[in-house]
Amino acid sequence: MSKPYVRLNKDDVAVLMVDHQAGLLSLVRDFDPDVFKNNVLALADIASFFELPTILTTSFEDGPNGPLVPELKEMFPEAPYIARPGQINAWDNEDFVAAVKATGKKQLLIAGVVTEVCVAFPALSAVEAGYDVFVVTDASGTFNPVTRDAAWQRMSQAGVQLMSWFAVGGELHRDWRNDIEGFGGLLAGHLPAYSNLMQSYAQQAR
Template sequence: MAWKVTAADSAIVLIDHGIGFANLFRSHTVAENVNGVVALARIARIYGVPLIVTSGPDNSPVGPLYPQLAAVLGDHPVVLRSGAFDAFEEEAFTRAIEATGRQRLVMAGLMTEGCLLHTALGAVEQGYEVRAVLDASACVTTETHELAVRRMTQAGVIPTSWLSVAAEYQVTWANAETADGFRDLVGGHSPTFAMQGAMQANIERHAAS
């Protein structure tokens, strides 16, 4: 197993990030979850990574996608499911994944112990290598989130974060084509890194004066 993913060998999968779940999970705040999933969608755009978004119909309990996510996606297609917790149980989703030609999947979803867990396990069973982006996923309680993560890791799923994924894709600041996108991403979604960048800019400004 290769421990690092690249933009050339992976696809990003977003599962059920709908407003109907926002009232249910407590393992993370809504703001944290929105921040993480929007960051992942932006990562797919910055690095040209295939992006598969799946959810239920807007009139289902999941509801429409987070408005912030929908704004980033624009007219990007959403693979609608009829209710399967393991998205691989539905042909349209399986076809969409196969069409990417990628065997390494970077997944996030709601709820962690529901559709993310079952879809990740389904992917492993079908021979895919899976990363679960845990700060773009959430669960009813912290305990159930952690239990689902434990079950996934026991099956071979690798836990990660959106920033780890972005850093693996970027590799180095020397990759100038995507460096500005990476900088904007981190500055917009990680306040601590944004402050660090501002501090460094301040130091350089005073050093030059």
């Protein structure tokens, strides 16, 4: 059964970056490593550009999962940082849930590693808790397309919306007239083809 179109609202959304850790990133095989890192940082840039509340969390970072990738910590030095001592599902950590509630937002953008566990578990939990949940598919990674697709299906059946970081940016921005150079520059910084487009635009605008 089709559901009504619920679109992202920059005034009512928070971003949850779940377990983008140095050790876990080595498990990602459904994306090229450089492409995946670019996608993660693109989502982070979108969160920064639209000034979205952002929460960072790690799982058992003193173990093999490793520390959070440094770029995220540097981009969000004031963001809540929840180093979970052992909970696999971030939603099982009281501090994490409290940080989510403290944002006052009802829409959640979630990305992380790995897709079927670190992303799917809190996404499903958040849906159950009454949030509108959007998973950023290309800023989330896992072992292979089979496990990824199974996770996507499980989440979508529960009401999670699946989006790319590019779609997230477009839906938040809504109208090019809001900031052509700023938003276009963000896209160009992560998409070489869009960089060409912006260069062409700049030449025509002279």
